[in-house]
Amino acid sequence: MAIFVYEAKTGPKDVIRGTLIADSKNAAIQKISRMGYYLLSLEEEAAALNSPQSYKSYFSDKISIKDITDFTRQLCDLLGAGITIAKALNILHEQTENKKLKKVILDIRDFCVSGNPLSDALSRHPRVFSNLYVNMVRSGEAGGMLDNILTRLSGFFEKQLEIQTKIRTALAYPILMTVVGLTTIIILLTFVMPKMTVMFSDFGQALPLPTQILLGMSGVIRNYWPILMLFSAGIVMTIVKIYNTPEGRLAIDRFKLNLPIFGRLVKKLEIARFTRTLATLLENGVPILGALQIVLETMGNAIIKSEIEKAAVAVREGSGLAQGLSGSKSIPHAVINMIAIGEEGGHIEKSLLKVALGYERESDEAIKIMMSLLEPVLILTLGMIVGFIVISMLLPIFEMNFLVR
Numbered sequence: 001m002a003i004f005v006y007e008a009k010t011g012p013k014d015v016i017r018g019t020l021i022a023d024s025k026n027a028a029i030q031k032i033s034r035m036g037y038y039l040l041s042l043e044e045e046a047a048a049l050n051s052p053q054s055y056k057s058y059f060s061d062k063i064s065i066k067d068i069t070d071f072t073r074q075l076c077d078l079l080g081a082g083i084t085i086a087k088a089l090n091i092l093h094e095q096t097e098n099k100k101l102k103k104v105i106l107d108i109r110d111f112c113v114s115g116n117p118l119s120d121a122l123s124r125h126p127r128v129f130s131n132l133y134v135n136m137v138r139s140g141e142a143g144g145m146l147d148n149i150l151t152r153l154s155g156f157f158e159k160q161l162e163i164q165t166k167i168r169t170a171l172a173y174p175i176l177m178t179v180v181g182l183t184t185i186i187i188l189l190t191f192v193m194p195k196m197t198v199m200f201s202d203f204g205q206a207l208p209l210p211t212q213i214l215l216g217m218s219g220v221i222r223n224y225w226p227i228l229m230l231f232s233a234g235i236v237m238t239i240v241k242i243y244n245t246p247e248g249r250l251a252i253d254r255f256k257l258n259l260p261i262f263g264r265l266v267k268k269l270e271i272a273r274f275t276r277t278l279a280t281l282l283e284n285g286v287p288i289l290g291a292l293q294i295v296l297e298t299m300g301n302a303i304i305k306s307e308i309e310k311a312a313v314a315v316r317e318g319s320g321l322a323q324g325l326s327g328s329k330s331i332p333h334a335v336i337n338m339i340a341i342g343e344e345g346g347h348i349e350k351s352l353l354k355v356a357l358g359y360e361r362e363s364d365e366a367i368k369i370m371m372s373l374l375e376p377v378l379i380l381t382l383g384m385i386v387g388f389i390v391i392s393m394l395l396p397i398f399e400m401n402f403l404v405r
Contacts (some may be wrong), residue, residue: 004028004044008037034113063101063128065164069157071101076150086113104128117141131294132277139285149284156280159360163269166364170371174378181382186221188389193218196393208399210392246302253302257330261373265366267330268359270304275335276356282349289316304330321348 004025025042032039071092078088089109096102104125111121119138122129133153140149197215207215221228242248257263277298281291292312299305307328314324322340325331335355342351 004042006032006037006042007040008032009040031110031113063098063104065157065161067096067098067101068128068133069154069161071096071105072150072157073154076147076154079147079150085118101128118146131297132281135286135290135294136281136284143285152280152284156276159276160273163272163360163363166367170367174371174374177375177378177382181378181386185382185385185389188386188393189214189218189221193393194222208392208395210388211396214389214392249302250306257301257303261366261370265363265370266301267304268363268366270299270301271331271335272356272359272363273298273300274304274308275352275359279349279352279356282352288321292321301330307331 006028025044028042029039032042074092074095075088078091079085083091086109089105089112093102093105093109096105107124108118108121111124112118117138119134119141122137123134136149136153137146140146143149193214197218239252243252256266259266274295277295278291281294282288286294289312292308292315296305296309296312299308307325307330310327311321311324315321320340320343322336322343325336325339328336338351338355339348342348345351
């Protein structure tokens with residue numbers, strides 16, 4: 001496959017310039033003809049990737065949720081204005097700044113121009129467009145309400161992006177404080193302490209215990225820093241390797257849920273994600289069994305995911321969702337009762353949405369509480385460490401002044 005740059009007329013005076021992917025120059029000409037354009041010029045830009053597998057991996061990295069949100073919202077606006085899918089995708093391809101997303105849009109447009117539905121085109125890029133996205137678009141195509149579905153998808157992703165932004169914003173200051181504090185400690189131990197060691201050696205008296213401990217730490221860091229870095233990297237790699245095993249992930253995710261404040265936040269975020277995603281899918285006509293399978297792909301905590309998986313099995317066997325979740329230790333009874341009420345009244349998606357809104361609100365409050373506690377704890381911890389270092393450096397000087405007097 002190759003990428004072709006073309007220039008074509010769309011009307012008596014309108015000339016556009018664009019790109020498309022095709023197997024050959026003749027295939028590119030046929031695609032442009034099917035778009036209804038009058039071709040003026042066509043040149044090959046670059047060779048594309050050969051295999052479908054490498055093609056997908058090339059297109060699917062480093063496309064953020066914000067890129068997908070912007071793409072969805074803009075596509076919705078263009079379709080709502082009466083523009084065809086092919087022309088809308090062509091416009092999005094021209095104005096999108098993310099180079100990899102541009103290539104994905106290019107492939108989607110060419111696939112749609114060949115007579116395929118948008119959902120099939122999106123499914124060619126599973127690492128960019130999730131099953132949730134593809135299935136909702138497919139249901140919109142089947143019901144003839146694609147622009148409405150894209151509006152809901154846009155709102156869904158905007159909510160997810162809002163939660164991510166809040167978490168990142170809340171963590172920015174503590175992370176910056178930690179980096180600055182650790183950098184200060186390393187500078188004191190590796191640059192300042194060695195210079196003072198010479199002065200301490202001329203002191204002729206036994207150094208105070210805190211100063212001896214500090215000198216020992218400084219020597220270990222300066223002399224064995226490659227080993228320490230390798231050891232730290234080894235610990236991180238071991239934890240990652242353990243987390244990538246089913247048993248290890250279950251153990252680590254269980255530990256996360258049992259943490260005093262952080263665990264409650266993780267649980268609230270996971271329940272909010274579960275209920276909002278399931279509500280969004282059910283609202284748009286996706287059957288509950290298919291919706292639960294898609295929801296499982298979005299869950300981040302293995303413990304809660306396993307409980308929802310058991311509920312999905314129960315639903316498949318004929319039970320209600322609330323009954324399937326009744327044995328869950330992570331999902332509160334209040335949530336299960338809301339789901340049961342929704343099932344009995346035939347409006348489960350509304351009940352799920354109410355739960356999602358409540359838990360998203362509680363998550364915001366939990367983030368604020370966690371940050372209000374984390375910041376003073378970090379300040380106190382870093383202050384005590386730096387204070388110990390400074391006092392340990394000054395103690396010999398104080399003793400020297402005392403002996404001189």
